[in-house]
Amino acid sequence: MTFLRIPGRAALNLLQQFGLLAMFTGQAIYWSFRRPWYGRQLFRQIVDIGYFSLPVVGLTTLFSGMVIALQSYTGTSRFSAEGESSVATVVVLIVTRELGPVLAGLMVAGRIGASMAAEIGTMRVT
CATH class of the missing domain: 1.20.5 (Single alpha-helices involved in coiled-coils or other helix-helix interfaces)
Known part of the structure; x- marks a missing residue:
């Protein structure tokens, strides 16, 4: 047993x-x-974390997409004459499925982590 x-x-x-x-x-x-419900503070955090992170995530995704498009074009043009037609499909698939969520998570985590650390650093102990 x-x-x-x-x-x-x-x-x-x-x-x-x-x-x-x-x-x-x-x-x-x-x-x-x-109770008590902290609706105002919750809404402020949602806006700080979500809405104000959109420009950072958008710029990161934009530049990553441009680099992927350039690399995809140079890679596919070496092997086939249809390199230009497949670049858009490849970029959309790579950015939306693979790279976009990872970059968005990293950018939001970094931005919000730094923001919260700065906010805690400015507090005074009473």
């Missing part, structure tokens, strides 16, 4: 982790609907 001990422990540990996750989710939902 000792051969059942290790898988049994792993199964119990997994069930315990699921239970803790369920408790955390329940508490998060419970405390989300209790």
Whole structure:
């Protein structure tokens, strides 16, 4: 019966982790609907994180798309005469599927992390 001990422990540990996750989710939902509501601060954070990050993400994606277009054109023009017609499709697929979400996540995380660190750095301890 000792051969059942290790898988049994792993199964119990997994069930315990699921239970803790369920408790955390329940508490998060419970405390989300209790007063006081901080609607004004929540809206300010949504605007700061989402809306004001759009120019940074847009410029990063724009320049990355231009570099990908240039590299795709030079690469495909060497091997086929239809290099120009496939560049747009390749750029759209690469930027929207692969590179865009990664760059957006990195840019938003970097911008917001620096912004929050600067905001915390300007606070005074009373």
